[in-house]
Amino acid sequence: xEKIVILTGAGISAESGLGTFRDEGGLWAQHRIEDVATPEGxxxxxxxxxxxxxxxxxxxxxxxxxxxxQALARLQKNWPGEVILVxxxxxxLHEAGGAEPVIHMHGTLAGALCGACGHRWASPPEMEVxxxxxxxxQPTARPDVVxxxxxxxxxxxxxxxxxxxxxxxxxxxxxxxxxxAGFVQEARAxxxxxxxxxxxxxxxxxxxxxxxxxxASEVVPRWVDTLLAGNGAR
Ligand SMILES: [Zn+2]
Numbered sequence: 001x002e003k004i005v006i007l008t009g010a011g012i013s014a015e016s017g018l019g020t021f022r023d024e025g026g027l028w029a030q031h032r033i034e035d036v037a038t039p040e041g042x043x044x045x046x047x048x049x050x051x052x053x054x055x056x057x058x059x060x061x062x063x064x065x066x067x068x069x070q071a072l073a074r075l076q077k078n079w080p081g082e083v084i085l086v087x088x089x090x091x092x093l094h095e096a097g098g099a100e101p102v103i104h105m106h107g108t109l110a111g112a113l114c115g116a117c118g119h120r121w122a123s124p125p126e127m128e129v130x131x132x133x134x135x136x137x138q139p140t141a142r143p144d145v146v147x148x149x150x151x152x153x154x155x156x157x158x159x160x161x162x163x164x165x166x167x168x169x170x171x172x173x174x175x176x177x178x179x180x181a182g183f184v185q186e187a188r189a190x191x192x193x194x195x196x197x198x199x200x201x202x203x204x205x206x207x208x209x210x211x212x213x214x215x216a217s218e219v220v221p222r223w224v225d226t227l228l229a230g231n232g233a234r
Contacts, residue, residue, distance in 0.1 A: 001081035004227075005158075005165040005187065006072065007180055008087045008094070011172020011199055012216045016063045018091055027055055037147045046129045046142075053143040054126045057109045060091040061125070068171070068220035069097030075224045076100070084161045086154075088173060090145050105152040105179070111144030120144055152179065165192040169223075172216050176202045184208060197223060 010018075019028060035041045036052040076083040076099055086103045087094055092110055094102045107113075112123040112131075119135035123143065130139040146152050162168065168187035170180045175196045184194050184207055196208040197219045212219040 002079070002166045003082045003084070003161070003164050004075070004079060004167045004169065005084045005161050005183075005192075006086065006169045006171060007173065007183055008072070008085070008089060008171045009173025009180070010089065012066075012068050012087075012220070013063070013089050013091055013093055014172070015066045015068070015215060015217050016091075016093055018060060018063055018089075018093075027052065027059070033148060037145075038149055039147055040149075042142060042147070050127045050129055050143075053109065053145070056090075057123065057125060060093075060109050063091060063093060065093040065097030066217045068216035069093050069099065071221040071224040072171075073098035073100075075227065078228055081166075084158075084165075086158055086161075088179075103154050103158065105146070105154055105158065107143070107145035107153060109143065109145065112141050113144035114138065115140040115142050155179075158183070159186060162186040162192075163190050165190065167195065168192045169195040169197060170208070171197045171220060172199070174198070174202055175206060175208055181207075195223070 031052060036049050042049045072085060072094065076085060085094060085099055086105055088106050090106055090109045092108065110123055112121050112127060114133035114136060116138040117133060117136040119133055121134055127141060127143065131141040132139055133141055162183055165187050168184060170184060173180050175181065175184060187194055194208040195210045196206055197212045197216065199215060201213060212223055
């Protein structure tokens with residue numbers, strides 16, 4: 001049975017209005033990465049970090065999934081084999097578009113994490129400094145997102161899926177940069193076909209078998225339709 005593993009990045013949510021740290025303008029432009037997206041930044045100024053993530057959580061709550069999110073949900077529902085959806089995005093737009101399950105390798109704005117005991121729970125819309133952990137009562141609640149310098153989540157699980165993949169696709173993230181670069185190498189090593197869907201070509205050429213360039217909301221539905229048509233699915 002054909003098993004598809006898909007990695008999505010910021011490019012798929014950009015058309016839903018959610019910017020990234022690489023964009024000019026927007027939330028990220030008002031802050032330095034080391035202040036708002038590192039454990040050291042949080043230790044120095046938790047109020048600033050909570051404020052930043054409260055704003056991002058608010059933005060993400062208002063954002064709508066686009067045609068690319070919806071197409072991947074359709075693929076997951078109608079593909080006769082497994083479709084493993086891995087995202088670097090901390091928004092919930094894949095789920096809002098109907099995808100299930102979604103592996104959030106960089107965590108999610110919807111989650112809170114205890115910095116002391118590792119307990120996880122659903123984040124309130126606004127987190128505050130010193131909020132107690134429901135499990136250990138320490139005032140160490142933080143957003144459940146992976147910061148720069150921290151290990152991404154679920155890496156063993158993702159690599160277990162990759163060694164069974166017959167098709168690997170990277171969407172809206174540079175195929176040349178970790179983790180996508182590592183994922184494509186792993187998939188190639190087991191003989192999977194590799195596909196890149198991105199707005200712009202990767203610098204220095206692509207290591208993928210196939211490349212589709214354009215906005216995610218256009219290239220992803222087209223790619224999904226082709227896959228499903230090839231399998232006789234409706
Ligand atoms: Zn705790």
